[in-house]
Amino acid sequence: MKPTDTLVDEHRLIEQVLNCLERMAERASRRAELDARRADDAIAFLKTFVHGWHIPREEAYLSQAMVSLSESRPEDLAFHDHRRCCAHLGEMELAAAAGRAGESGAAERFAEHAHAYIAVLMKHIEDEEVRLFPRIEDRQTEPSPAERAILPEPSLAQPMDRGQFALYTKAANRLADHYNVPRARGLAMPVGPAGRAKSAVS
Ligand SMILES: [Fe+2]
Numbered sequence: 001m002k003p004t005d006t007l008v009d010e011h012r013l014i015e016q017v018l019n020c021l022e023r024m025a026e027r028a029s030r031r032a033e034l035d036a037r038r039a040d041d042a043i044a045f046l047k048t049f050v051h052g053w054h055i056p057r058e059e060a061y062l063s064q065a066m067v068s069l070s071e072s073r074p075e076d077l078a079f080h081d082h083r084r085c086c087a088h089l090g091e092m093e094l095a096a097a098a099g100r101a102g103e104s105g106a107a108e109r110f111a112e113h114a115h116a117y118i119a120v121l122m123k124h125i126e127d128e129e130v131r132l133f134p135r136i137e138d139r140q141t142e143p144s145p146a147e148r149a150i151l152p153e154p155s156l157a158q159p160m161d162r163g164q165f166a167l168y169t170k171a172a173n174r175l176a177d178h179y180n181v182p183r184a185r186g187l188a189m190p191v192g193p194a195g196r197a198k199s200a201v202s
């Protein structure tokens with residue numbers, strides 16, 4: 001198993017939520033009204049799972065792995081996309097709060113930033129999987145111990161525990177079921193005190 005396999009697994013769950021967000025944003029534009037509860041669920045997932053868990057580990061791994069590549073630094077571009085997504089997420093959060101306060105135009109503003117967020121992250125995920133990750137994984141057969149420390153086997157590492165992980169997948173699946181989006185499959189749960197769990201995404 002390559003270290004980036006964990007990140008690729010996580011991409012599938014992230015895409016699931018992005019597909020839900022797209023439908024949420026379409027409805028928000030059409031009805032000029034935002035589903036506040038589901039917007040909060042999506043924002044919480046993006047803040048915690050994407051920007052609080054996936055991206056920090058990915059950046060730490062890429063920074064470490066790129067040390068052994070002497071050419072240009074493609075991770076800079078990846079990091080730039082992360083910052084752009086973060087800015088759009090902040091605007092979505094502000095728009096959702098404005099919507100709750102009854103401000104006109106809030107739903108449309110949420111939709112605008114949600115679409116921008118989705119466009120950047122979907123393309124970004126594709127770039128990582130098609131170009132960036134293979135280049136890094138091709139450079140050597142065995143990842144260094146420092147890299148393994150960031151993305152250890154098997155699958156997700158602490159500090160995200162099984163309870164937290166189950167919360168994220170449940171939130172993602174609640175959204176998927178509401179918006180008729182297919183659920184991601186095959187994502188492994190983190191190792192917990194009771195040993196390796198089988199699957200968190202059913
Ligand atoms: Fe990334």
Ligand SMILES: [Fe+2]
Nearest residue numbers: 007058125128
């Ligand atoms: Fe990623």
